[in-house]
Amino acid sequence: MxxxxxxxxxxxxxxxxxxxxxxxxxxxxxxxxxxxxxxxxxxxxxxxxxxxxxxxxxxxxxxxxxxxxxxxxxxxxxxxxxxxxxxxxxxxxxxxxxxxxxxxxxxxxxxxxxxxxxxxxxxxxxxxxxxxxxxxxxxxxxxxxxxxxxxxxxxxxxxxxxxxxxxxxxxxxxxxxxxxxxxxxxxxxxxxxxxxxxxxxxxxxxxxxxxxxxxxxxKAVQSPASPATGAWRIQLGAFSKRASAEDLYRKVSGNSALAGRKPFYVSAGPVTRLQVGPYISRAAAQAACNGLRPQACFPVAAQ
Incomplete structure (x- = not known):
């Protein structure tokens, strides 16, 4: 009941x-x-x-x-x-x-x-x-x-x-x-x-x-309106001639993933590494790499 x-x-x-x-x-x-x-x-x-x-x-x-x-x-x-x-x-x-x-x-x-x-x-x-x-x-x-x-x-x-x-x-x-x-x-x-x-x-x-x-x-954090900060960069390649690294940067510099960043040409023995940054975190750097595909790219700690 x-x-x-x-x-x-x-x-x-x-x-x-x-x-x-x-x-x-x-x-x-x-x-x-x-x-x-x-x-x-x-x-x-x-x-x-x-x-x-x-x-x-x-x-x-x-x-x-x-x-x-x-x-x-x-x-x-x-x-x-x-x-x-x-x-x-x-x-x-x-x-x-x-x-x-x-x-x-x-x-x-x-x-x-x-x-x-x-x-x-x-x-x-x-x-x-x-x-x-x-x-x-x-x-x-x-x-x-x-x-x-x-x-x-x-x-x-x-x-x-x-x-x-x-x-x-x-x-x-x-x-x-x-x-x-x-x-x-x-x-x-x-x-x-x-x-x-x-x-x-x-x-x-x-x-x-x-x-x-x-x-x-x-990905959009750190706009060109304010200086980008952080201890990470992205590396796009290593070249026997610096001019080749500069050519690659000119080709990709218009990509929004690189907005507000600048190139770094890092000498390592006989090669020049093209790096772009800075980024606040490894995750932010990886997000920028994802935005550059199919261009090869990976995050690196700034030296």
Whole structure:
């Protein structure tokens, strides 16, 4: 008898759950079954009515080209609608998307907002920008604090960047940064209470797919507007004649991956090595190499 009562109670709770939550769940289930057309059809009317989760999901669909053609303009529109309603993933993804596409100021504005709420990807990118003075006033102490908070949450790229910062920043600066990081962590708003319907969360696959954008955004850190710093370079080749190294640099110097950097012609016995830099970390140098493909390239520590 009690069992029947529990079943009835569960059915009642399901019946009174918000219709939008139930519909959002149906869209997530369709997405997980790779029925992207159905998922988009479910989310669109909800997003148009102002549902932030649905707007974020729809933005991911446009960004990934699932259920709709790839359209980064439409993706940005839906991300911004969700971001303006306080959707943390939307703020981060929008910031990264804008940063990647050259709107540094707009991207950093949203990334800062997400970073203040403790989002690890936003903490990494905004913290690195602060460290470099890239699009914001240079503040290595605060930059170290932000990256430290990101690394503390387990983000691998943040751990690697923090290790590089440890190698170039004085101990006193790092201590100040850690103190700020601890204070900000205590001031961070507590986690939002669990929602009555867990399925209102954004579908996992699109959220995870957004994470590589963090590494893409790191390629742009250290703009020509501020002097590049760091202990890493990229090596493009070794030549018997310096003139050959200079010729290669002239061919690749227009590549955006080398923006704000300068060539180094390093003599090593009978050869001249062409290196370009500096870069803040090995990861940043590797990202620059990736941007130069098919040109052979690898990161090296500055001598």
């Amino acid at each position: 009690r069992y029947n009562w529990l079943l009835a109670f569960a059915a009642t709770v399901a019946a009174i759950a918000p219709a939008s939550a139930q519909s959002l769940k149906a869209g997530i289930e369709a997405w997980q079954k790779a029925d992207y057309d159905a998922a988009v059809a479910i989310w669109r009317p909800l997003a148009e009515k102002g549902d932030a989760d649905a707007a974020f999901n729809l933005g991911q669909a446009y960004r990934l080209g699932r259920g709709v053609p790839v359209n980064l303009g439409a993706a940005q529109t839906w991300f911004e609608r969700a971001a303006r309603k306080g959707h943390l993933d939307a703020q981060t993804t929008l910031g990264l998307l804008l940063f990647q596409n050259g709107n540094q100021a707009g991207g950093l504005r949203w990334l800062r907002m997400a970073a203040e709420q403790g989002e690890p990807r936003a903490l990494l990118i905004y913290g690195t920008a602060l460290f470099n003075g890239d699009g914001v006033s240079r503040d290595p102490v605060l930059g170290y604090a932000y990256v430290s908070r990101s690394a503390a949450q387990g983000l691998g790229a943040a751990k690697a960047t923090l290790e590089e910062m440890d190698g170039v920043l004085p101990l006193e600066v790092r201590k100040k940064g850690l103190a700020i990081a601890m204070a900000k962590a205590k001031e961070a708003p507590p986690p939002a209470p669990a929602k009555p319907v867990p399925a209102r969360k954004a579908p996992r696959e699109p959220v995870e797919s957004a994470k590589p954008l963090a590494e893409t955004a790191k």
